[in-house]
Amino acid sequence: xxxxxxxxxxxxxxxxxxxxxxxxxxxxxxxxxxxxxxxxxxxxxxxxxxxxxxxxxxxxxxxxxxxxxxxxxxxxxxxxxxxxxxxxxxxxxxxxxxxxxxxxxxxxxxxxxxxxxxxxxxxxxxxxxxxxxxxxxxxxxxxxxxxxxxxxxxxxxxxxxxxxxxxxxxxxxxxxxxxxxxxxxxxxxxxxxxxxxxxxxxxxxxxxxxxxxxxxxxxxxxxxxxxxxxxxxxxxxxxxxxxxxxxxxxxxxxxxxxxxxxxxxxxxxxxxxxxxxxxxxxxxxxxxxxxxxxxxxxxxxxxxxxxxxxxxxxxxxxxxxxxxxxxxxxxxxxxxxxxxxxxxxxxxxxxxxxxxxxxxxxxxxxxxxxxxxxxxxxxxxxxxxxxxxxxxxxxxxxxxxxxxxxxxxxxxxxxxxxxxxxxxxxxxxxxxxxxxxxxxxxxxxxxxxxxxxxxxxxxxxxxxxxxxxxxxxxxxxxxxxxxxxxxxxxxxxxxxxxxxxxxxxxxxxxxxxxxxxxxxxxxxxxxxxxxxxxxxxxxxxxxxxxxxxxxxxxxxxxxxxxxxxxxxxxxxxxxxxxxxxxxxxxxxxxxxxxxxxxxxxxxxxxxxxxxxxxxxxxxxxxxxxxxxxxxxxxxxxxxxxxxxxxxxxx
Amino acid sequence: xxxxxxxxxxxxxxxxxxxxxxxxxxxxxxxxxxxxxxxxxxxxxxxxxxxxxxxxxxxxxxxxxxxxxxxxxxxxxxxxxxxxxxxxxxxxxxxxxxxxxxxxxxxxxxxxxxxxxxxxxxxxxxxxxxxxxxxxxxxxxxxxxxxxxxxxxxxxxxxxxxxxxxxxxxxxxxxxxxxxxxxxxxxxxxxxxxxxxxxxxxxxxxxxxxxxxxxxxxxxxxxxxxxxxxxxxxxxxxxxxxxxxxxxxxxxxxxxxxxxxxxxxxxxxxxxxxxxxxxxxxxxxxxxxxxxxxxxxxxxxxxxxxxxxxxxxx
Numbered sequence: 001x002x003x004x005x006x007x008x009x010x011x012x013x014x015x016x017x018x019x020x021x022x023x024x025x026x027x028x029x030x031x032x033x034x035x036x037x038x039x040x041x042x043x044x045x046x047x048x049x050x051x052x053x054x055x056x057x058x059x060x061x062x063x064x065x066x067x068x069x070x071x072x073x074x075x076x077x078x079x080x081x082x083x084x085x086x087x088x089x090x091x092x093x094x095x096x097x098x099x100x101x102x103x104x105x106x107x108x109x110x111x112x113x114x115x116x117x118x119x120x121x122x123x124x125x126x127x128x129x130x131x132x133x134x135x136x137x138x139x140x141x142x143x144x145x146x147x148x149x150x151x152x153x154x155x156x157x158x159x160x161x162x163x164x165x166x167x168x169x170x171x172x173x174x175x176x177x178x179x180x181x182x183x184x185x186x187x188x189x190x191x192x193x194x195x196x197x198x199x200x201x202x203x204x205x206x207x208x209x210x211x212x213x214x215x216x217x218x219x220x221x222x223x224x225x226x227x228x229x230x231x232x233x234x235x236x237x238x239x240x241x242x243x244x245x246x247x248x249x250x251x252x253x254x255x256x257x258x259x260x261x262x263x264x265x266x267x268x269x270x271x272x273x274x275x276x277x278x279x280x281x282x283x284x285x286x287x288x289x290x291x292x293x294x295x296x297x298x299x300x301x302x303x304x305x306x307x308x309x310x311x312x313x314x315x316x317x318x319x320x321x322x323x324x325x326x327x328x329x330x331x332x333x334x335x336x337x338x339x340x341x342x343x344x345x346x347x348x349x350x351x352x353x354x355x356x357x358x359x360x361x362x363x364x365x366x367x368x369x370x371x372x373x374x375x376x377x378x379x380x381x382x383x384x385x386x387x388x389x390x391x392x393x394x395x396x397x398x399x400x401x402x403x404x405x406x407x408x409x410x411x412x413x414x415x416x417x418x419x420x421x422x423x424x425x426x427x428x429x430x431x432x433x434x435x436x437x438x439x440x441x442x443x444x445x446x447x448x449x450x451x452x453x454x455x456x457x458x459x460x461x462x463x464x465x466x467x468x469x470x471x472x473x474x475x476x477x478x479x480x481x482x483x484x485x486x487x488x489x490x491x492x493x494x495x496x497x498x499x500x501x502x503x504x505x506x507x508x509x510x511x512x513x514x515x516x517x518x519x520x521x522x523x524x525x526x527x528x529x530x531x532x533x534x535x536x537x538x539x540x541x542x543x544x545x546x547x548x549x550x551x552x553x554x555x556x557x558x559x560x561x562x563x564x565x566x567x568x569x570x571x572x573x574x575x576x577x578x579x580x581x582x583x584x585x586x587x588x589x590x591x592x593x594x595x596x597x598x599x600x601x602x603x604x605x606x607x608x609x610x611x612x613x614x615x616x617x618x619x620x621x622x623x624x625x626x627x628x629x630x631x632x633x634x635x636x637x638x639x640x641x642x643x644x645x646x647x648x649x650x
Numbered sequence: 651x652x653x654x655x656x657x658x659x660x661x662x663x664x665x666x667x668x669x670x671x672x673x674x675x676x677x678x679x680x681x682x683x684x685x686x687x688x689x690x691x692x693x694x695x696x697x698x699x700x701x702x703x704x705x706x707x708x709x710x711x712x713x714x715x716x717x718x719x720x721x722x723x724x725x726x727x728x729x730x731x732x733x734x735x736x737x738x739x740x741x742x743x744x745x746x747x748x749x750x751x752x753x754x755x756x757x758x759x760x761x762x763x764x765x766x767x768x769x770x771x772x773x774x775x776x777x778x779x780x781x782x783x784x785x786x787x788x789x790x791x792x793x794x795x796x797x798x799x800x801x802x803x804x805x806x807x808x809x810x811x812x813x814x815x816x817x818x819x820x821x822x823x824x825x826x827x828x829x830x831x832x833x834x835x836x837x838x839x840x841x842x843x844x845x846x847x848x849x850x851x852x853x854x855x856x857x858x859x860x861x862x863x864x865x866x867x868x869x870x871x872x873x874x875x876x877x878x879x880x881x882x883x884x885x886x887x888x889x890x891x892x893x894x895x896x897x898x899x900x901x902x903x904x905x906x907x908x909x910x911x912x913x914x915x916x917x918x919x920x921x922x923x924x925x926x927x928x929x930x931x932x933x934x935x936x937x938x939x940x941x942x943x944x945x946x947x948x949x950x951x952x953x954x955x956x957x958x959x960x961x962x963x964x
Contacts, residue, residue: 134668137949138942141904142922146673149926149934150680226793230908233795234923249796253912260803267796275791282787299774299860302875374866407872414870419863424885424960434871469961485871 024287031283037276045093053086057241065259078248078262079255087243088269094244095270098159098237099225105163106224107217110170115209117171118178119201129175132168140165141227148236155244158237162227166220173216174209181205211288218281222274229270245270300376303402304329304369306395307381316391321493321525322348322371323391328384329363329370338597340366342549343385345623348493351523353516355540355557357530357572361593363549364529368495371527372406390492408438411486413515415498417478421470427454427481428466434488453484457514476507483515493525500535512538533573537561542629545569548594548604551623555630565626565637568605603634611636651957654964658953662946669942670722674715677935727936732928737936741918745940747817748910748917750829752902755837759844759902760895766845767852767891772879774857782849790846794905798839798912805835815914836913840905844898851894855887862886889960896952900945 060081066073075084117128147161190200231237232246245266252263329341341363348354358364369375387394414420431450454462457480500508543560545553553566564570571589591608602617623631685701727737770779806814812835818824860883868882907919925933957963
């Protein structure tokens with residue numbers, strides 16, 4: 001490990017993050033407004049000694065309680081005849097100074113505790129964090145009160161008290177991040193290179209933790225200004241003649257009925273200050289917290305948006321359960337358009353299993369999820385093509401019609417059964433719900449039906465299993481439950497999106513043979529999505545291979561496995577280990593799948609294809625018919641024999 | 651379930667223990683001679699020495715702590731020198747008044763916070779969402795003591811709809827309608843900030859949950875979208891909202907310090923403020939301990955509710 005590798009993570013952040021951060025922040029109108037107001041208040045407060053203001057502490061009993069806009073006193077005077085405007089600006093100065101100092105103290109001590117606890121781990125971590133928990137066990141302001149009670153009222157003591165009670169927020173946030181970072185490679189590398197713990201902590205980890213410290217500061221500083229003002233309001237902070245906004249408010253309270261402006265004005269100032277800080281803080285958090293970037297938190301609606309320029313006219317075919325033609329699905333993120341699916345045709349006949357095969361990112365899942373509108377919108381949208389279910393175009397149907405078909409005519413089995421089952425409902429409840437969504441049936445009968453379903457998928461003790469929660473089952477059992485759920489009604493098509501990828505190999509085989517058996521018994525069509533040719537060979541009648549959002553080859557399973565025509569298919573098959581052939585070399589396909597917002601001209605696979613020629617990179621390639629239901633999208637299809645001979649190195 | 655509750659109860663013991671240590675240490679931080687502080691600057695040295703002995707302050711710290719803790723556990727919190735009555739009596743009386751104020755405030759902020767958060771999430775990016783999000787931001791940026799003053803000025807002084815202060819009317823009051831009449835303004839004031847915090851969190855966690863795989867599964871089953879949102883998503887979102895309601899209980903109890911002062915509510919908050927300014931430290935110590943202990947027990951209750959909701963925690 002050299003120095004350069006160690007430095008990369010920190011450097012990347014600096015060069016990549018900085019310029020765009022401010023720009024992103026300024027794109028947010030509210031945050032900009034907050035920034036402008038806050039900057040104005042700061043400048044005025046800092047310039048207070050230079051401004052032509054009356055001395056804030058000079059009393060003038062003859063001029064007491066002047067109203068707003070009085071002569072020489074723009075905001076009037078208080079009970080002792082002091083100029084409110086002058087006191088307001090000087091008070092803001094004090095409040096800001098106290099709030100900012102308290103934040104810095106809390107951030108410094110809290111971050112230090114968090115860094116040390118997270119980095120040291122073990123007993124140090126335990127001891128420090130238990131102490132932090134103790135502080136957090138107090139109702140926030142109560143602990144501050146106890147500290148002020150012990151130290152005695154006064155602005156400085158209030159500052160300390162507020163800083164102390166805010167330490168836990170920093171300690172906990174920073175510790176969480178530090179624990180994660182301490183296990184990263186660049187920290188190991190620094191350790192191996194002989195750096196001291198202190199220099200790793202402050203040289204390597206701190207720069208990466210800084211954004212979190214800033215986020216925490218921006219979310220707590222407004223709060224701290226409020227709380228110090230509060231203590232002063234109660235008479236426990238600033239003591240006369242010194243005044244901050246809180247104590248001004250507290251003084252004015254006594255004459256609220258006769259001269260409300262004396263207390264209302266400092267309150268408005270606190271409010272403006274805190275509001276602008278919060279607006280800015282929210283903006284900063286949105287920019288620095290990657291989770292919230294690019295509308296990642298946008299709520300997906302119930303069905304994928306369909307925005308087709310024209311509705312293709314397709315003649316319904318007798319034997320097809322599903323007939324999809326020219327499907328185009330895109331993701332619109334900001335100004336980028338990701339063409340995940342670029343014109344896909346698929347056909348699943350009654351009782352047939354069609355395997356849709358490809359690497360991650362080839363668009364196979366998006367194709368499958370488009371059928372019943374389960375691609376999240378935003379950002380997804382279907383922009384072209386049609387999907388005919390028994391002759392009727394699904395994309396032309398209303399949301400309610402689609403809802404009624406989901407689970408009744410077409411059901412889904414998803415990849416990870418732990419995340420796809422609701423963690424807070426029992427298996428029984430979830431099965432009953434699937435049944436009663438489409439059948440008018442009593443809860444009791446539905447329960448009996450659910451038990452039968454569990455029996456169908458060969459789950460032992462079905463009656464007891466109805467009462468358990470998903471996390472109490474093994475992965476294989478959970479996936480059986482998902483299959484049972486897919487069979488809850490008399491479906492015609494099951495869309496299985498990598499249903500065995502998350503399972504152990506032995507469990508995989510059981511689940512596959514179960515699906516196969518059910519398909520034959522019930523004559524259900526299956527659209528089976530996978531990246532695994534081993535699985536394909538045991539399950540599927542026909543195969544469609546996808547690459548870069550397009551189908552590159554179709555045919556029967558035997559034909560494709562024995563003589564793949566597309567170089568990509570050939571490569572995929574070569575990656576599957578075969579029992580009894582220990583000499584076979586297993587190679588990953590070199591390179592990566594294309595990025596779908598910048599698809600190349602011509603064949604998308606040309607970049608990685610060993611046989612690619614110049615004309616492969618021009619124009620749109622058509623799917624050519626090889627006869628007997630076989631098609632391939634390639635100018636130079638390979639003869640089928642090479643793959644069998646185990647020639648899979650490039 | 652019973653085992654879980656027992657486990658949580660046991661886990662609360664060291665926390666309560668820690669609380670008492672922190673309070674003890676803070677009280678030991680008091681600069682100068684406590685006996686001198688109690689007796690005033692004109693005390694004779696003999697009196698100071700005697701009081702030190704009476705208070706056990708001549709013993710080592712650790713021993714002092716255990717004597718102190720022993721007294722606490724027997725309900726002996728000492729005597730308030732300003733009120734000349736046992737601290738525990740005063741504290742319990744005042745704390746019940748605080749609960750009458752804080753309880754309804756917590757209920758209010760939970761109801762309105764959840765409501766606003768769910769509406770915001772379901773109608774994401776609509777005018778309702780923008781309006782609510784902005785209102786919530788105003789709510790959490792406002793000093794609650796100032797909001798209290800504004801409400802008193804408008805609703806009590808100008809329009810005379812509610813009494814400006816106190817818990818009961820001095821003449822002829824004392825019944826429930828009278829209490830509710832007095833409670834309305836302070837409870838609303840106290841609830842505002844917490845409502846905002848809960849609303850924000852509910853919105854975020856609803857949005858986060860609605861992107862989960864099990865929501866897609868629910869939709870794939872063909873159940874009604876209303877059920878997807880208000881049963882599936884809401885229940886899952888509550889898992890992260892409920893602990894925050896527990897934390898907000900602490901902010902509501904703390905915020906009561908301001909609100910009780912503004913509305914002259916005879917609760918523990920206004921008692922503490924007065925006790926601090928009169929340096930009645932035994933009263934401060936007793937008040938802080940009782941409220942903190944109650945808060946720990948309340949969070950225990952929140953944990954139990956949480957485990958009922960989320961079977962993975964049991």
